Every structure is written in C-alpha cells, then in structure tokens.
Amino acid sequence: MTSRQLLIRDLLVLLAIAGWGLALPYWGSEFIVSLALTCLMYVALSSSWALFCGTTRYLSLATSAFFGIGAYSGALSLEHMPWLQAVGLGAGIAAVVAVVMGAAVLHLRGTYFAVLTFGMTELIRHAITYFEKSVTGTVGRVLAVVPERDTIYLTVLGLAVLAVATSIVVRRTRFGLALAGIGADEQRAQTLGVNTRWVKLAGFALTAAFAGAVGAAMSVRWTYIDPPTVFNPFIGFQTVLIALIGGALTLWGPLIAAIVFSLLAETLRLQAPQVYMMTLGMLLILSVLYLPGGLASLRWGTLRSWWSDTRAWWTERRYEWSGEKERVKRRAREQRLA
C-alpha cells in the first residue's frame, strides 16, 4: 500500500469506530455507556501519550499530573464559563505546566527522565493536597454544576477521535518525522538540523494538553474530586501500560489495548481487584519479554516463531532429561581417551 492509501484506510477505520461510538448512547444500557466512557478515556490518554513518548522514547510518567491539573481547573472554572471553554482551559493550563516542566527536565534521558517526571507528579499532588488542607480548608470539592451524561460522553469521544486523528496526521508531517528522528538517534537528528529542544517541548505540551482536556471532561463525571483520586498515579501507570502493551510505536495498538483493558478491568476488578492488578503486572512483564513491539505488532509469523521456539526448547529438555546428553558427552570423552 502506498502512503496515501494507508492514510485513507486509517481515516476510514477511524470514521467507522467514531460512528459506532456515536451510536452507542442510543441503544446501550447505562453500564455499557460508562464502560465505553472509561475505554474512550484511556484511548485518548494512551494515544496522545504514544504520540510523543512512544516515538521519542522519552518515558513520561507525568500523565496523572496533567490529568489532575485538567480536572481541577475544569472543576473550578465550570461555574463561571461554558462547558467547552472549561475543557479548553483545562487543556491550556496542563500544556503551560508541561512547557515549564519540560524546559526543566527534557534535557535528561532514559531512566532519569522517567523518575523525575514521576517525582514531579507526586510533588504536584502533595502540594495541592497541602494547599487544600491549609489554605482553603477542604479535602475535596463537590461539583454542583454538572452537564448531562451525553454531553460528557460526546466530549470524551470527540477527544479520543481527535487524539487518534492527530497521531494519524502528525506521522505525516515534518514535526512527526522530527519526533521519530529524536527517538532513533537524538544527536544525529540535531546534526541534521532539527531543533530538538523546541520539538520535544511542543510534543510534550501536546500530550499534556490532551491529558488535561480528558481530565477536565472526566472530573464532572465523578461529581466529587480530591487529590488522591484525580492525581492517582495509577492513571499514569495504566496509560503507559496500555500504550506499551498495545505497541507504543503503532497507531492502532493503544486503541486495541485500551479496549482489551477496559473489558478486563470491568470483569475482574469488582470480583477480585487484586487478581486484576496481578494480571496487569503479569501481562506487562510477558509483553515486554515476549512481544516488545506490542499487541499491534502481533502477526502470524510471531505466533509461528513462538511455537517453533517452544518446540525447540522442549526438544532440548527431552534431550537433556532422557540422559542422552550425558551419554553423548561420555562417549566423546571415552573416544578422546582411546
């Protein structure tokens, strides 16, 4: 397929999925809509995460910080301005914070970057908790003005579609190529004339804006917010997990993994929350070890090579356990002596 055909295919698939999502509130039950809402939230979060962090290999754990900032600014501004503006404000503030944070930390690579973004997330969470406790004297906030369920659903659906559409478009622009270049070899990209500093800042701010907007849109769903819920590091972890298990370099990987995860979460979490988390950990380890490209890189060839690997391993074990290996060794030794 040529690049143009690929673009048309991707857009058509996105359109079909968006159509399904749009029709869902009219026939689905309350439960299915809320399931779809969680699913769409993670689609938006992990697609936008993969857009910057997947391609450049800057592993950011700060998603929950941007999510929480968006949630707080959306919740506080909703009484004074219309809905879409409140969501936009959440995105804007998160992007500004990301620019400030990025200017300080984006020159660090690898583990340093991951650990530092995690530390900053915790710092923001503790700072807001302390501020709420000592200055305003509250632990959380109850949201009085709440839009209708369908409005929230449509907004989150719109954000998810926008996130995937942005990744489709960005891949084909100069900016997207610069991001991929940074991921492959940052110094070489610099030598070839990419202003890596600005590209990284812009990419980080774009990711943060999506997380902030999703946070602002989802906060009203909960009607009561406090720092431990909206700055929950688990939101950040799960975003990263979904993107990595789905395949951070692929376009559809995060979407597939988000759907799988939401279903898994709903079926397991209520009956056995620990089992759900253990499954999550196990899946993460297995996918990093055996499928480093993610679910979306799974092909028939991968399955076939696993099968042949397992058979080779088993043949080796049988050779060893049957004592044949020892016998061959002994025979070789005897021949050497003789």
Added chain:
Amino acid sequence: MSIGAWLELITSGLITGGIYALVALGLNLQYGLMRILNIAHGEFLMVGAYLTWMLQTSLGFSPLLMIPLSFALLMALGLAVHWLCFRRLSATSPNLDIFEARGLMVAFGLMFLVQNAANWAWGGELRGYDFLTQPVKFGAAQFAANKLLVFALALVFSGALIVLLRQTLLGKGVRALMQSPTGAQLMGINTRVLHPLMFGIGLGLSGVAGCLLSMAYTISPAMGEPYTVTALIVITLGGFGSMGGALAGGLLLGVVEAIGMHFTNPSLKALLSYSVFIAVLLLRPEGLFARKGRKA
C-alpha cells in the same frame, strides 16, 4: 529545646536513615551494576517484613533468627526473578538504553504483581508484633530498645556490604563491572554469575531491611512504595552506583526529614523529600558527594 530533645530528634532521624540506607544500597547495587532500576524493590522489603511477622506470630520464631532466613529466602527469590525475567531481557535487548527502559517496565509489572499478591494472601490490614519495646535511657534522652537495635543492625549490614565490595576479590569484580562492563569481561569476570548473584544480594538486603522494619513499626501491603521512592531519592543524593554515597545520603535524608518535620508540619514530609529529590536531580545529577574524575 534541651540537649536531650535534640539528641532524641537527631537519633530518630538516624534510625529511619539507617533503614533508608539499607534499602538504597540494595537498589543501588542493582542499578549501578546492571542498569535495572528496580521499582519493585520496596515490595520485596514488604515481603521480608510479612515473612518475619508470619513466622513470628504463628511459629514463634525470634525476629533475630529471621534476619538470615529472610535474607536467604529473598535472595532465592531474586535469583529466580533474574533467571525468569532479566536474563532473557538482556539477551534480547539491542542496546543498554532499551534494556534500561524495558527493565523499568518489567519492574513496574513486578511491583503490581508482588504488592497485590501480598494483599491477596495476607489482607490489607495493618499488622505488627511486640519485640523489645522497653525504653533505654542515655542521659536526658530516651529511646525504644528495638529501634536502637534496628539502627545498629542496619549499620552493620550496610557496613558489611561496603566492606565486601571494597576488600574482597568478589567486590573487586563487581566494581570493575560497574566501571567498564566490556573491560571487566575481557579480564575474565563472569557476568553470568555475578549479575544474578548481585541481584539476589540486593533483594536479600531489602528482605533484611523489611525484617528489621517489622521489629519496630507496623506493616501493611502498601508499605513498600514509599520506601522505593525514598531509596530512589537516597541514591540520587549519593550518586547512582556509589555505595558510600548511598549510606551517607540515607542517614542525611533521615535527619533532614526528622528535623524538617519537627519544625514545620508532619504533612509536609513527602513534599520536603520530593523537593530535595528534584532539586538534586536538576542541579547535581551526578550526586551530592561526587568528586570529578572518580566513579563508583
């Protein structure tokens, strides 16, 4: 404040600092030698604490007897984890950067797995037992005997590890591997033996730390995560890969936390340690005590 109160404050800081140092040394060994940033390190500390609690309450084992036992058990666990996960990971990763990122993800998976397995097996309540709770007087200051014991043992184990690394042939090999992996391998140092062994010793130390911790404090399945974060802070303070730095950084952080909490507000503790952490990472990423031109 009287001298006795100051003494109590600083000693209580040193006691927590001793535990921090012990946890951080294990983590530092794993990161400095193998580039595995084991986020799950604190979870293994929790496992050590629970093993001690379980055998103490059900079979009546003395916690002191549990120190070598939990070291051995956790070391075996560490060897198994290394054999199952990190051996394959280092064989399949194309370069060290990718290995580091993937190792971090595997460690996250381990964290979820171990923490929730413990929660499932032992329940989420706080647990604890009494051990040597009588007070000991030093002049005007007064301490609980178990905390002093914990501090002494933490220092002994940290010192033992540092002596092992500085004085023995094994330690020489480990330090050589930290300086230059390729060079060390060319000199005939076997990474296939040393890597699992040191990973195991790192986890064993966290098991010891958990065992010591359970003597003086209550334990819960979520106790591991704060210790992991603190250990990360400590090894950034001391410099990645530097053992003496980790020991000094741990004690320093304990004292800073104790004094800071006393003069401000206990709810600022986390804020304080994260600020120190971020400031050090941004301003002196090579560690507070690093001298130019000398590594490890």
